[in-house]
Amino acid sequence: MSAPHEILVLGGNFGGIGLVHYLFKITIPSLQKLDPTKTFHITLVTPNTDLFFKIGSPRALINDKLIPESKILRPLSEGFSKYKPEQFTLAQALATSHDASKRTVTITPVGSETTKELLYNSLFIATGTTSSSPLWTFHPDPALTSAAFKSLHASLPAAKTVLIAGGGAVGIETAGEIATFFPSIKVTLLSGAAQLLPNQSPVLGPRAQAYLETHAKVEVIHNLRVYGSDISETGTTMTLSDGSTKTTDLYIDATGGKANTEFLKADWLDGTKRVLTRDAYFRVKGNGSDDVEGVYVLGDVVAGSANSAMALDGQTPTVASAFAVDFARKVIGVEAGEKKNPGLLGGLVGLVFGKKDAAPSLVEFKPMKDTIVVPIGPHGGVGLVMGWRFPSFFISKVKGKSFLLELVDPLLTGDKWKA
Numbered sequence: 001m002s003a004p005h006e007i008l009v010l011g012g013n014f015g016g017i018g019l020v021h022y023l024f025k026i027t028i029p030s031l032q033k034l035d036p037t038k039t040f041h042i043t044l045v046t047p048n049t050d051l052f053f054k055i056g057s058p059r060a061l062i063n064d065k066l067i068p069e070s071k072i073l074r075p076l077s078e079g080f081s082k083y084k085p086e087q088f089t090l091a092q093a094l095a096t097s098h099d100a101s102k103r104t105v106t107i108t109p110v111g112s113e114t115t116k117e118l119l120y121n122s123l124f125i126a127t128g129t130t131s132s133s134p135l136w137t138f139h140p141d142p143a144l145t146s147a148a149f150k151s152l153h154a155s156l157p158a159a160k161t162v163l164i165a166g167g168g169a170v171g172i173e174t175a176g177e178i179a180t181f182f183p184s185i186k187v188t189l190l191s192g193a194a195q196l197l198p199n200q201s202p203v204l205g206p207r208a209q210a211y212l213e214t215h216a217k218v219e220v221i222h223n224l225r226v227y228g229s230d231i232s233e234t235g236t237t238m239t240l241s242d243g244s245t246k247t248t249d250l251y252i253d254a255t256g257g258k259a260n261t262e263f264l265k266a267d268w269l270d271g272t273k274r275v276l277t278r279d280a281y282f283r284v285k286g287n288g289s290d291d292v293e294g295v296y297v298l299g300d301v302v303a304g305s306a307n308s309a310m311a312l313d314g315q316t317p318t319v320a321s322a323f324a325v326d327f328a329r330k331v332i333g334v335e336a337g338e339k340k341n342p343g344l345l346g347g348l349v350g351l352v353f354g355k356k357d358a359a360p361s362l363v364e365f366k367p368m369k370d371t372i373v374v375p376i377g378p379h380g381g382v383g384l385v386m387g388w389r390f391p392s393f394f395i396s397k398v399k400g401k402s403f404l405l406e407l408v409d410p411l412l413t414g415d416k417w418k419a
Ligand SMILES: Cc1cc2nc3c(=O)[nH]c(=O)nc-3n(C[C@H](O)[C@H](O)[C@H](O)COP(=O)(O)OP(=O)(O)OC[C@H]3O[C@@H](n4cnc5c(N)ncnc54)[C@H](O)[C@@H]3O)c2cc1C
Pocket: 010, 011, 012, 013, 014, 015, 016, 045, 046, 047, 048, 054, 055, 056, 057, 058, 093, 094, 095, 096, 126, 127, 128, 129, 136, 137, 138, 139, 170, 260, 263, 298, 299, 300, 301, 307, 308, 309, 310, 311, 373, 399
């Protein structure tokens, strides 16, 4: 047997966790059917040791009873301990630089200054984004996320005013939760744009605003952004984009995140610092002359991504199929969909069992367009399915009641993928 093919996965949350399981469960067995002598090793580089189910954050920030922290922060070991060390390594580290020509990634372990270079044969980038508040994404120090929840649990019961910046789904959901569970708090939402949900179908924002105002008594203010904040004994004083100031007991930043791509060269990235792709199978584009063979990207860090966990359900099989096709061509020597020269015995087996030894084919990515569910409190909200209006009671059934917590186990264990 030759040395294992080294697959490096950067980022271990929604995209990275799902991908590692998909590769072990579906892609690698299919390649080994084609050539049983091939072995694989996956290294997952990520600073966190827990899965963070951030979809549950808007409710989990209310208190530790509605959604206990242990339900949205779950040890990665629960999902990965089934893989043997010769198959899988978890490196608790940040990727800090990348050398395309040497095919290496330099990593910096959490809490350390010493770096380490990892060689890869194939590379997947799934490093997502970092929001300014650790309530929505991990920060380089993953412990800050738990600390942020605990701090809000302690301060919300005494707060009289809460100001939330960000008119996207996260800001709207958070405003709805706080206003519902603390009806005495005056909640103000600064949208920063001309309407709520500016990146969605234009019918949705005004509906979200009407729901927030009538059902949750949230005040919505448009076209105003927070430029700075200053915390003192009497609360937080915000400086706003119109030059005015506003004082609030609590300030929650729910504006979007920045792509985690500091370790990549700028000529691989778009204007939002997300990774450019060269085709519809999430192969990385590079700068035109760098070695990007076997380099892929998935999740929120993809240029033009929908920034949704739902997109990963389709993207993961697609990007894994690109890897499988590339591996079959380069390492095994067969083209997509083609049969490996079977030899006499293999040919007979093929005749009996069908195209078991056919090389992998590319899987198309067909995202669900115009689909979004935004609960506003436990009883309703707004949403669209393929552009159609989602009735409010249905929003509550689908997401508002339990914040999709039923998705945690299948993601963590890999059970969501059926071989
Ligand atoms: C409040 C909230 C509600 C949401 N609701 C929904 C919803 O209802 N439906 C839906 O489809 N989507 C929803 N989303 C979006 C969804 O959570 C994201 O699209 C999804 O998490 C993206 O996955 P990802 O793997 O790309 O990024 P992430 O899940 O952010 O994972 C990125 C990982 O990379 C790690 N990392 C960062 N930098 C580095 C580095 N340099 N080296 C190594 N690792 C690194 C991070 O620590 C993290 O583990 C919601 C998001 C939020 C915040």
